[in-house]
Amino acid sequence: MSAHEDTHAHDEHDDHGHHHKETFVTKYIFSQDHKMIAKQYLVTGTIMGVIGVIMSMMFRMQIAWPEEPNLLFEALLGKWAPDGVMDADIYLALVTIHGTIMVFFVLTAGLSGTFSNLLIPLQIGARDMASGFLNMISYWLFFLSSIIMVLSLFVEAGPAAAGWTIYPPLSALPMAQGGSGMGMTLWLVSMAIFIASSLMGSLNYIVTVINLRTKGMSMTRLPLTIWAFFITAVIGVISFPVLLSAALLLIMDRSFGTSFFLSDIFIQGEVLHYQGGSPVLFEHLFWFLGHPEVYIVILPAMGLVSEIMASSSRKPIFGYRAMIASILAIAFLSTIVWGHHMFISGMNPFLGSVFTFTTLLIAIPSAVKAFNWITTLWKGNLQLNPAMLFSIGFVSTFITGGLTGIILGDSALDINVHDTYFVVAHFHLVMGISALYGMFAGIYHWYPKMFGRMLNKNLGYIHFWVTAVCAYGVFFPMHFIGMAGLPRRYYTNSNFPLFDDLANVNVIITIFALIGGIVQIVYLYNFFSSMFYGKKAIQNPWRSTTLEWTAPVEHIHGNWPGEIPHVHRWAYDYSKPGHDVDFVPQNIPLKEGEEELQH
């Protein structure tokens, strides 16, 4: 797009703004402005996150003190916890909905939805997303699916309780489990809408990044955030439709008597008519999304962390090209490793060998990324803002959690730790906690861009350090109870005296989890009170190079009041020799004789 067209388009836009005053509804509710949509995603994601975390605190208490009635259960769960004794079905429901909410609603929509929307137009120098209208619909579908998911908690027979992976036949047969009735129907409807929302968002991100970059913003000058969001969107477009088809086929099996996933079932004294289907097919379809999904969650966090690390270290990100290459490699590999969730599902063991091979390969680009982040810190001038702490925390948990992947990805070892707490510890550290850290880092860093005010840093420090200690306190010991053979999703372990010596570990884990959960109140307080009472932000508080900081603090439709800035250099000219200041924004032309780094 030429500069001339740009100004022209902008003028039209301005005229438009003068003639139609924005109403409350068009500004705050049915907004088509990407910055407002980002904030809507963030607030909705935060609310869902609170629900998900409270659920985890409840089932952690149940695991730690299974015999003791807990009045809190009675208050929150009502008929599902008569006299404070939690029902086994609702335990499974809590685990299921916690997983669903955290993976999809918080870490996919809340993380990717927020920051892709906020940063893609601002960092590539665009007035808005390619389609503001589609963007608005994407958010409102997400909102609708959130509402349906929350409503499903109040269904008579209980919410979906077959685990977040909803393997049939358990999820398909209401007689197998109370939650597989109306609760599961709502779950499927909610997810179908969610997937539609996610696809609209992803298509928009892809189109925007490809078409709307400002003059001079070549692909190799893009900040790593944009690369991460772009590739994430591509993976999403490839894999989410497969989950949609799986969900639709499951709906068919449940309601219209087809047999895609069901065969030869005898339950509650009767033989069902299903014949010829295979639950293993569902597992294939589910994990064809399910595995890329963890990269959909973690890649945006990686992008945010790369950006924050460079900015806060006052150093270029180390190995920019290698970082892009490793994102691409991870994205490619992520689509051909789904079978490592199914080593012992009954599929051919030869397939297991193939998936072991591809899975362990992912460790290579991941290692490259980890070392590049560490080298970025080396000889830097680290500004340890809360965002930077969360970024360092991200690398720490990503390494700790990622390393155990070489055990789980190894089919021979997976035989014995599959579906134990070892798996729970692994994926919570490597994608749950890490992605949450990435999200927190992003929020602390871009809060001034979103709300024009600063978050309180001291509360940020308290938030980070307590969370960091608790995250390790919860998930590090959890590996060990997993290696001792304790299966996940057990309502209580008291039927297995074999595991009695692990009960005290579970108590310790729960105590850390409760502290870690409660300390998030500090963050929530900071988040909501700073919106109104936070210190007013200046235009570029972190002295960063990327384009979003050249836009004014006040949000305006179209992002920049005048012409869109042109880009003359890559995003990481921090502490470049030959400049007086330790950062050179992307829109500053090269000095005479200055060479652009051939990165």
Next chain:
Amino acid sequence: MTALLTIIVLVFILVAIWQMVKIFDLAQAKNENSQVASDKDNRMNGYLMMGFLAFIYIITIVCFVKWGDLPLMSNSASEHGPTIDNLMIISMIIIFITQTITQFLLHYFAFKYKGEKGKKALFFADNNKLEAIWTIIPVIVLAGLIIYGLNTWINIMGVDESDDPLIVELYAQQFNWKARYGGADNTLGKANVRLIDIDRANILGLDEADPNAQDDVITTELHLPVGRPVLFKMRSQDVLHSAYMPHFRAQMNCVPGMITQFGFTPTVTTADMRLTPEMIEKVSNINKIRLDKSNKLIAKGGEALESYEFNYLLLCNKICGKSHYNMQMKIVVESQEEYDAWMKDQKEFKNSLVN
């Protein structure tokens, strides 16, 4: 009432945060209070980074010392068990070394290079040699792990029918297990859930016309002769289950509509396993815990818990519904003579039917 109390506590926490913020802000009144890290913040957090590194190391050591006797890593009871355990230990050592080094570098750099006003960072954007090093090292390590791992996997999963394994069917249903033996001919009769006839006590749906089915034996305990290869054929009648036998390093899902399989050779009898020093220690430790619990229960007017005696177990390890947490079967590994004697007491299928 509880809800009210919870709300009050939350309100107090919010007030406490508000007060803390006030105190922090007052203490920093003379600074510009821009909410951007000052040199003092950098110093403090730099030291905390080192403290956190120490915390990671300490929690690692504590976990290994307290819970790392790895009861399921060192005393496997099947022939292939030690190969899995070796691979596990090798992987753990690689993880341990990598974790120790990378966490040190990460946190030490965060401490060492904490920011100061006026300092300038090194402009260091790329170095192909470094990139090559940390690409090639993981490649080599992983190549080793992949080769070793795949070798182990193929050995475990490859079933050799020529060494005449004992054929046993594991049959899963909500929420219990059954085992079916082939009887004298060691051949399982044909079966399908459509043939289940509860009135005739044909609970696993065996084909009554199949001659192979006549001498099949259905039990609720799994007995295995030591040293003889076993080939399990798994079936499920309702939802997915997973037959998890942790002591034998064995697991396979039970899938309705298909038959899955897993084979291993048990090497240690239940009686021998009970006598290993690790197991004696573990059991006495568990019994101490159970005794404490019993005393508390008795004080409350409840019943004491039974004391624990070690047994191999088959657990369900795939979420299967309400009582998933209590779907287990006892496994007894014994000598061939004991096994034969036990088998003689079991009813054959043709004699177990009700007319």
